[in-house]
Amino acid sequence: MSTSTRRFPKAVLFDAYGTLFDVHSVVAAAEQLFPGQGDALSQLWRLKQIEYSQLRTLADPGGSHYKPFWDVTLDALRYAARRLGLPLDAAGEKRLMDQYACLSAFPDTAPALRVLRERAALAADGRGLRLGILSNGNPAMLDIAVKSAGIAELFDHVLSVDAVRAYKPAPAAYALGTRALNVSAREIVFVSSNGWDVAGAGWFGYTTFWLNRAGAPFEELESKPRAIGGGMSDLVGFVEKLALTETD
Amino acid sequence: MSTSTRRFPKAVLFDAYGTLFDVHSVVAAAEQLFPGQGDALSQLWRLKQIEYSQLRTLADPGGSHYKPFWDVTLDALRYAARRLGLPLDAAGEKRLMDQYACLSAFPDTAPALRVLRERAALAADGRGLRLGILSNGNPAMLDIAVKSAGIAELFDHVLSVDAVRAYKPAPAAYALGTRALNVSAREIVFVSSNGWDVAGAGWFGYTTFWLNRAGAPFEELESKPRAIGGGMSDLVGFVEKLALTETD
Structure with a gap:
């Protein structure tokens, strides 16, 4: 594999409530x-x-x-x-x-985050894949949640919509991710279990992954997920596939 | 009673779906x-x-x-x-x-609208009380609905958010009412069965009446209804009381 300067994706951003936390x-x-x-x-x-x-x-x-x-x-x-x-x-x-x-994290959350970090650390340019949270939760609430679930050290960014006083799916809320990571929305995989959140993130321009734990139909909205999986291991597979197919 | 130039309220605006139509x-x-x-x-x-x-x-x-x-x-x-x-x-x-x-209108809808029109026609300044609809429904849909329910002739205005391409409770949607009626929001009674709609209309500045047909608790939002009733006859009473207490 060639040493790439156009790694894809550059980051994975997770919704928190319903996605990481049950x-x-x-x-x-x-x-x-x-x-x-x-x-x-x-x-x-x-x-x-x-x-x-x-x-x-x-x-x-x-x-x-x-x-x-x-x-x-x-x-x-x-x-x-x-x-x-x-x-x-x-x-x-x-x-x-x-x-x-102190909500429980879904059992597959921490293992998948660790796999994503390990694979990223092996990336040719050494910069890795950045992992973050982009949540409606306010900072104090998110801080307790990630610490009590023992996953705080796995994230580079924990972003709260509180900074812009606008809840998802408002564009101002999604813009926190591209601003903090300083890459385009398309280069960021946005992961959510919530159909409305996936649709909103897709409208904003993110590469979306719908974590469909319940096996539900997707919403009747024209903003569809780029990929769908039933658990976090499917997300790991999707990110690896993207890295192989969309890196030069 | 004195001849009033500051009639209050000047108009009653109704939400349509869930409020007039079942x-x-x-x-x-x-x-x-x-x-x-x-x-x-x-x-x-x-x-x-x-x-x-x-x-x-x-x-x-x-x-x-x-x-x-x-x-x-x-x-x-x-x-x-x-x-x-x-x-x-x-x-x-x-x-x-x-x-x-062709949804059914609630049985108390047409009788209450007729009473409001009759009382208004007797108003001292002869201008009456204007009645309107301010709905998320698009114009064609509203047109069929009011005609099939036999209540089309009872309204002076049938306003659709389609004109601004924004759904309630967006302020742009509520602003259609004040613009069409050319009076302040406070002088208009806004009637809805939907708690979120009452809250949104209240935030906008309307004098709100929550038609609580189901006897539910009101939403935990700080924008509370000015008045609450279980049916359209309660609305008639509220409008009459306002006219007595808030006219000079």
Whole structure:
């Protein structure tokens, strides 16, 4: 293989919640608090978290209705509990939010990140492949999450949309990645389990990988993923294939 | 009562889908096509319709990803059927979309609109209270809907966000109302059954009325409705009360 100056891809950026971290790892705690309702609470909590973040940016892309993701997450929990008629007191709320702060990483997350780093370290020009997170989570929330999951040292960049007060899929949020990495969007693989996030990243210009853990159909949007896989090992294969086929 | 030149409110603007028209009046047809799944299909269809419209505007408030609401509605139906594993063929799709074109108005819609018009006609300055629709629906879709529901003649304005290629709750969409009516947002009562729409309209500055037909809790957003009612007769009462208390 030739020594390349046009390595491709230059970086892999990951969405965090739902992609690296299992947002439904709160189900067990929710189930203990509200037997038989843990799954319903977790599902509605997540749905409302996404909805509220997007509404705030849609109602003003300039950020005047922006609120950090941790606060949006608490709002979503409170709504979900009230909507389901669950008596969530301060202690229960604290317990669920504490769980949310330390979500489990999916089991295939850390091993795949280590493989990507090792392969990258062997790259001919020695610069490797940069790995980062580009998340709706606010910095304090992301910091605790990556540390508690033991994956903090695997990332070169942990980028939060908080810097621009605009939630994904606003273009200003995706632009944080190209700005921090100083390469074009096409040279960055953007990985997300969320269909709306993949569509938004694709519209922005990223090379997108949809981590379709649930085996769901893709959204009926014209911005389709460049590649789809059921787990992180498929992502490793995709990145290797890209490196072989798109490097000169 | 004094002859007033500062009538309040000056107009009432209605959201259409879910507020005037019952989007779940497609359940019966869906249930005939897919026994036992009609309700699930209708719910997911509606959820995706809202999500797709908002994503398109969020990913570019300038409108480059805009697509008319009719097309978004079809996309949402296709996704919902695939996600639920329902074999929706071209004939089934046509049948459900035909139903969607002619949704039922809620039974209290036309009577309440007529009462508002009658009371307004008796107003001291003779100009009355203007009634309008401000909807995500594209013009052709709205035209069929109001005609088939027999309420077309009750509105002075039927405004579609299609004119600005931005879906609610984008400010550009709400601004269509103040522009067409040429009065301040505060002087217009904005009525919606959708919590996100009420919040967006409130952020924009409208005097909001949440038509809470389902008796749900309001969203955990700081933009709260000015008033809440369970049906259209409550709206009539609210408008009359405003006219008494806020006119000089």
